Amino acid sequence: RRKSISPHDGLGSNLVVQVKNDRVMRVVPLENEAVNECWLSDKDRFSYEGLNSPERLTRPMIRRGGALVETDWQTALEQVVAGLGRIRDQHGGASIGTLASPHATLEELYLAQKLTRGLDSDNIDFRLRQSDFTADRRRRGGSGGWPWLGMSIAEFAALDRVLIVGSFLRKDHPLLAQRLRQSIKKGAQVSVLHSAGESLLFTLANQRTVAPAMLPGALAEIVAAAATEGTALHPALADVDPGDIAKSIAASLRSGEGKGIFLGNFAQQHPQATQLHALAQALGELTGAKIGFLTESANSVGGYLARALPVDGGLNAQAMLGAAERAPCKAFILLHAEPELDGADPAAARAALAAAEFVVALSPFRPPAADDIDVALPISPFTETAGTFVNCEGRAQRFNSVALALGETRPAWKVLRVLGSMLDLPGFAYEDIEAVRRELVPAADIAARLSNATDVAIERPRSSVSGLERVTDVPIYFADPLVRRARSLQQTKDARPPAARASAATLSRLGLADGAAARLRQGNGEAVLKVSLDDGVPDGCVRVAAAHMSTRMLGPMFGPIAVEPA
Template sequence: MVELTIDGNKVEVPEGSMVMHAAHKLGLYVPHFCYHKKLSIAANCRMCLVEVEKAPKAMPACATPATNGMVVHTCSEKAVAAQKSVMEFLLINHPLDCPVCDQGGECQLQDLAVGYGESASRYKEEKRVVFHKPMGPLISAEEMPRCIHCTRCVRFGQEIGGIMELGMLHRGEHSEITSFVGRAVESELSGNMIDLCPVGALTSKPFRFEARTWELARRRSVSPHDSLGANLVVQVKGDRVLRVVPFENEEVNECWISDRDRFSYTGLYTEDRLAHPMVRDASGQWHETSWSDALQAVVRGLNQVREEHGAEQLGAIGAHTATVEELTLLARLTRSLGSDNVDFRLRCNDPALDSALPGVPWLGMSIEEFSRLDRVLVIGSFLRKDQPLLAQRLRQAAKHGTRIAFIDSAADDPLFPVAARQTVAPAGIPNALAQVLVAWAKANQQEVPEAFASVQPSEQAGQIAASLAGGERVAVMLGNMAVSSPEAALIAANAQALAQAVGGRLGFLTPGGNTVGGYLAGAVPQAGGLTAEQMLRQGLKGYVVLHAEPAFDSDHGAQAVQSLKNAQFAVALTSFHSAAAEWADVMLPIAPFTETSGTFVNAEGRTQSFKGTAAPYGDTRPAWKVLRVLGNLFQLAGFDDETSETVRDTVLVDGIQERLSNQVTGPIGLGQGAQGLQRVADVPIYRSDALVRRAEPLQQTAASRAPTARMNAATLQGLGLHDGDAVRVRSAHGEAALKAELDPAVADGALRISTAFAETLPLGSSFGEITVERA
């Protein structure tokens, strides 16, 4: 520790700290633009000049190391004169367009100019002109003359996003921030550059000219889109959400959010939004109706199914973006009606996973512990797209020596160094894990499990085993694709055996904002009930569907829609008309996360409750209230809750941590493998749920481009195809016309074809064998 004095106050800071850090520890504000606590020090702007005794000139607080006995003055006459001089230079070329600037009212330059700027400029020459830059559908760079070259956006891309998408051209007064050869900024974290920009050079394109910042009400919320549960500030004008920005929470999302969290609000007020209850008549036509009539129609329809076919012909399907309260009442309603067919995991293809996992699967550690792991193996995950903020934490860990390995079916670049990797077709993942376990056992003179006696580890398996050696904090993480696999229970068992062998922990990178909460709410089948996949495959007579859009949210969307259409009665609790108009008999307009109170439980088991942030759209009602009223109309016990908090407290009272367990009871073994070409199906980051799919700016990004049949060069050559050829892809369920695309990242013997698109809906399941021929 070193001790110094700042403005007469003594302070101790760790060796290597800068004067800026010491000032912050004392609560002293030093004006600055380029400094940011999460970014490297650039010392570009010079606004933080301070007086250091015995130094010949003013020094930048952000780049001056603190030393023992140093005496610093941040607001002395000399320091303030230096700061005012810097401000004069910064304002020389800055345009006077505050009245039309979206940053107006929350602009650091505007604020500091009041304290350190002069009332008139001595600069009489022409201001420089910098042309606007194309940066894609999310970031507006239309007013680049405002840029003060703090390089926060450049450093963010390199250090946090992991990819240098912005840089600086030229020198001196001709310097310009620009994207690489005019390309769009495509990082899944790119929107944070908007928050970091201290002036109005980079602004939100969807928010452009929508409102002034002082007109917006700010309300806290929680993201429903991935398992981190990022904390948000939802900004509202009148009845509409106009902007979403991060709420800083160092334990969860730090000060970042993903673009999916930031821009999904643009899907809230589309023409597709369901505003009133609707009932389908005998001729198949939809009619708006009152809530009372719609709810009575639901009661009649479900009672008729029960009377004619028995309660076991009723099924309830939720979604991992539904709140704990909604899933609790959905499960309570279904079981009170006599059925145990309730599930929220529409992509779960292995019924054996429930019996293999008697506890609630979770991350297996806190997010803070996750950030401090030194050895990690990630299995079956499109990490950057599935879990963008957890991927960012691993990116920072890799800088400090964490070794990260992958077993996957598509070797996407995680934008950090990969210690080892084994890329295999989906059916080969259980055996790849077995190979790593055998390689570890042989390298450490341990006994090879009998089930793996015939396994010969590959070179890549040996490298993965070696990458896990020597760590004190080791974890084996199962991603979304691994959990969705038809052999998920076997993958989990093999992963647990490997984790135990290397002295690490098993964790689940769960999908959606409330997977852990869904388990805690009891929205999974118990006494012989059917999973969502079984309900939609076998076909039931009656369905209640909450928040889900089965065509794109389920693993076999076409089959799901057909089963729902064949049902005697189906009711959809949905926010969007097109999500259910094809198959439902009654559609009830329910609130998305911005218009309801509720609770999400993130992957680490953290309970995060929130209130509605905007007024309900049309006749929209919170889903938990709709389910409670349905329980009352059915005259069932246990539906007397007046607030969402009382529903939450019946589930999340005490002992959540005791219920979280990744203990796998199933046996280890080898997978069946597959002989033919296998499908690798990723869920693109902006196709993950109904709200995101309707966010037009996100659909304009490269991540949402139309699906293609992506394969490596060997597979392409083996099929006699060339990059760009039109092909016809067939599965056991149907066929799709796509374009072949060369992708070296895809495993041998596999085709990567994204799911959750209308174009790939006929192919059915995300797993299984497919054939390809030239169209």
């Protein structure tokens, strides 16, 4: 029985991992009232099965004769050093990009950015599903200003008025949803503004569902409704006419004492995420509510603290995975990332990796896009390494390995350390993980680096939308590489192959019936899916899940989509 921390959503649930013969056999909650209380989501409880998946990568692999073949560590590392060195010499360091998963440890993210910058590149990002990066240089707070929950988890649980914007809350953040459920029993009012109507298993004070393109406009209505007589409203919102639901949500927020406005995963992934942020801030100022982010992954806060993002003009994740004809990156370093399943645009990810001259994947698993990988290095999952996750409230939680490494797997921080040394980069002579940790932001200083303030100017929201729009969720058991390989979780309802879900009115206009087959197209990609009637989807929209092999041929998570009978 060994203690650990969940590597999945932003809560950072505390775990007891039960191990026999160095094989994880069971995971149960470790009680921590400040974080997960005595609870554990099924994702945290059963994802350990992925650790024993037949897809585990246990030996290094290199491309030889057009196929990946097993080799020894020295040969694989030498090939990585030669490949990255060749790209840097021929195209410059700025042609190298690193895509890191927000499920990587703080130490891994820190060394990944140090390695990337040592190669004269600022192209590194962990925000793989984000599509709006315009706020990167406009957050208040100098070297900090990184988004977070905006309060402690205990404060979140004590709120009596809450607005959730753009979140599949019960699936994305199951234990935060549980906290709200308990608050509602004590009289709290929770309102939801989203692009999909789903049961949250508790009674909502207000709920409005709109097409993704209309989400900023719907939030702007609430801002306008919250402006009392004599309050100056932003000029861009002068013509906004709030509807009854907007007025009801604004009244709810004005009436409370402990108030919070939270942007979920969907809002953060939205193409107008910065506008949603700016509008939420304006609403908070009008109602006295704090604003926060329901952070997507175990290290969505830690990635900022590790500086695993461009800070000096480098390319963000979207820019690195640009159109193949532009091919901004000639080489990629992938850290725990499977871009065609973990990215905002799987079609662009596939094209970028295919166009690259050299790709190295550091992963516990055999890469799904094996044809594009030149070297695959087996690194430890969270149970086989020491590390740190920084949760949504900015709490740094360290953990140690609970089992011996499988096969020839090595901790990623050690692999990155060796690569840095072999590339003759300065500052990689670490003797142990504590030496790495001494270079990280001290836990006591994290709070000072966090801020949800923004100075992005509010823009006039759209008043209408034309054409069919895609609504995209990332199902709970597709969300990261470990859960995608957990056998029990993959047998649940939430892991069924995605369907094309739409309202009766939308299906009627498309000439489709519930249960029929439909052909979906985005750009040059297409998929054939079963149609499912879902009146929780806004009219003029089709809901299609991401992060699944059956939808990886499609394009961006947001935007237009064409649907026709198959």
